[in-house]
Amino acid sequence: MQVIYLDEPFNKKIIYSAPTVLALGFFDGVHLGHQQVIRVAKKEAEKRGLKLAVMTLDRHPSIAFQNVPQNSVKYLTPLKRKLELFVKLGADITYVVALNEKIVPMGPQEFVDKYMVGLNAAAVVAGEDYTYGKKNIANMQTLAEYSKNRFEIITVPYLKKNGSKVGSTAVRKYIDTGDLSNANKLLGYTYQTSGVVVHGKQRGRKLGFPTINLNISNNERIPGEGIYAVKVTIVGKTVLGMASIGRNETFGKGQEQTVEINLFDFSQTVYSEEAVVQWYCKLREQQKFPDAKSLILQLKKDKQNTLNHFKEKQIGIYD
Structure with missing residues (x-):
């Protein structure tokens, strides 16, 4: 798997030049819900004869958007581990975006232009709760407006187990209390x-x-x-x-x-x-x-x- 690190403004020459199917998310934990998003994207890439690219961030969004101290964030999957799991899920390329002061002020249209269209996405795949800025204006429902028909949008519904959403928050709670049995069920590993x-x-x-x-x-x-x-x-x-x-x-x-x-x-x-x-x-x-x-x-x-x-x-x- 090719790993490409992007820091605003990034050099366009390092981007994979052909169209890809692009899976989007922070993916902390790469749990069963995340795996479903990436598998849907992989299936779409195979159908189109394209490579699967995954885009993630170099730090938790709360650090950039909620001013949470960087040293207080405890990751389920630090970047090295996350990349290992992406390989197992069949990713061909991973873009790691630096979520810093140069990208935080970026509006949703500019983000879509640079980090979806600019990454040559033929199709974008993400979970229904994915956001790319302020969630009331930069969500999967508004993505069609910003995409301007330049790529296909595939929204993957929440994965549920026992009536509850499979999410990183639930996994963290189980791990914090030592309930590894339930944490591992949601992780899938x-x-x-x-x-x-x-x-x-x-x-x-x-x-x-x-x-x-x-x-x-x-x-x-x-x-x-x-x-x-x-x-x-x-x-x-x-x-x-x-x-x-x-x-x-x-x-x-x-x-x-x-x-x-x-x-x-x-x-x-x-x-x-x-x-x-x-x-x-x-x-x-x-x-x-x-x-x-x-x-x-x-x-x-x-x-x-x-x-x-x-x-x-x-x-x-x-x-």
Whole structure:
């Protein structure tokens, strides 16, 4: 997949020169609703014998339009992960638009002229709630007025599950409460994050449950505090494990939140290596134990419950 970064005013020479079918959206999470939009666009591209282009933004719209601090936004899918998912959905080209002070004041007509017609869109495909400016004037209902019959408009209805819209907001709420089962159902895949292995206080090693400690980017959304069944890919290996997101209150109050993972049947030293974590289910809430012995007994139960989860769901290492 070709990735093209656009910053206003962009150089027209870097644009793919032939007509494309253009799928539009921010696509945070690339959940089942987003996937439906991109699949509709892919089908249309194949019907026309054209390439599929996806256009997304380099930052969340709330940063530009609602003055939300950039470091406070927690993404379901940082750009690198989003691009990986676009590839799996068959995108040939992705345009990443810089949503900065040069593009925010742009009116809807200028945006359509530059970022739809200007990208050689033969057809534009987006969800029914897609906007390209102020939502009362720059929405899918008004797009025909701005397009002036220069491209076909395909509006994809909301995808619903159990009567509710599949959306990024719902996915975020599930992840924040640790409800990975429902989050993963809306995503259509197992939620994942990535981080670099850093040095910890090595308490787990002393307890007989050594852990890797992860430094995860501040802009990546992690599940709420608790104990989780996970699968981790690191140094080319994929292993099962149990993760703890919490503050280790058994060892004192006021400690910083950490992400620690006990990997099963794994003993390599992997400091500074990147680990990709797939989050399958929450085993229990965090709790403070009266002593180390009580904690060890619970950790043994957690490990067995993790193994039971993967066995019951018939999930193998590479599923």
